Amino acid sequence: MLDVLGALTVVALWWFAYLLLVRHDRRRVRSGFALLMAVHASSTLLAVLVFRGHPLGELLLLVAGALGLIGALALGLTVVVGSVAVSRWESGLLGRLSSALGGIALLVAPGAAVMLVATGTPPGLGIAIAACVVAGHMGVAYLVFLGATVPYQLFPPHRESTGIIILGSVLYDGRVPPLLRRRLDRAVTERERLLSLGVDPLLVPSGGKGDGFTPAESEAMAAYLIEVAGVPADRVHAETEARTTEENLILSHRILDEAGLQGPYIVSTSRYHAFRAALLARGLGLDDEVIGARTALSYLPTATLREFVITMAYRVRWVLAALPVTVALTILLVRLLAPA
Secondary structure, three states, X not given: OXXXXXXXXXXXXXXXXXXXXXXXXXXXXXXXXXXXXXXXXHHHHHHHHHOOOOOHHHHHHHHXXXXXXXXXXXXXXXXXXXXXXXXXXXXXXXXXXXXXHHHHHHHHHHHHHHHHHHHOOHHXXXXXXXXXXXXXXXXXXXXXXXXXXXXHHHOOOOOOOOEEEEEOOOOEOOEOOHHHHHHHHHHHHHHHHHHHOOOOOEEEEEOOOOOOOOOOHHHHHHHHHHHHOOOOHHHEOOEOOOOOHHHHHHHHHHHHHHOOOOOOOEEEEEHHHHHHHHHHHHHOOOOOEEEEEOOOOOOHHHHHHHHHHHHHHHOHHHHHHOHHHHHHHHHHHHHHHOOO
């Protein structure tokens, strides 16, 4: 009974912490960590109810191992599918092959570790621990990332704003490709929502990289908004200098501020990129919220993997700081599962 009450209390505390973090600011990786801990606590409570009388410490450890396994398999599957789906223009044969092998290694590592633990030999246990540490640590990091980014993508903000910034992407022969067109269409949809509320926002397509032969990204975007989407020309102001997402945000803010508008503003991009764009906005001290357009399924695994790597690179100190915890938990789990 005490185990159940204790587990229930922990469940309530972690879910409260998650909801509090999301309410305060959704644009933080720690919300993904809080969600993972809430899921861990909830799963442990279920295990306590199912396996009554089993030591609570062992259940906590087994649930943690199961989550690490799920994360490693999810990451491995994402890598493998992404390496198959990516076009030969985006990555050569060697790059796709090495990526696929890395994903397969993540998928195989848990099963190989179990077989090595079953041997009961010191070398086998040592290799099993190393494999579990790598796969489990990466798997947990991936679950934290998904826990932060997926809710942000699925539940976009509905705020009033006088400006919409549209992040650019590469043009194809000077034309707006489908991925960029979806970003623009998403911004137009958001504009229509704001118009229904009595707000006529200024749209700022942002992106440079033009030359004497091809237009800047934002110029092609502005042409699409005016000529295809029917946005009045005086409500579109192209930002033509940005080379990075940070510059997109900074320079677009400058245009909107100089037009006499006041933030925070809304940023339109692809759904897979929305959370990282929000992280960048927060890091720049901007209170913008980001909305995302849908992404083609064939492109989604590769895009998700890239966003995961870049986002974790922003938090590499925390990833490394958590590594000793993963090592300790893995050693305890291997000892628990190893034959006597």
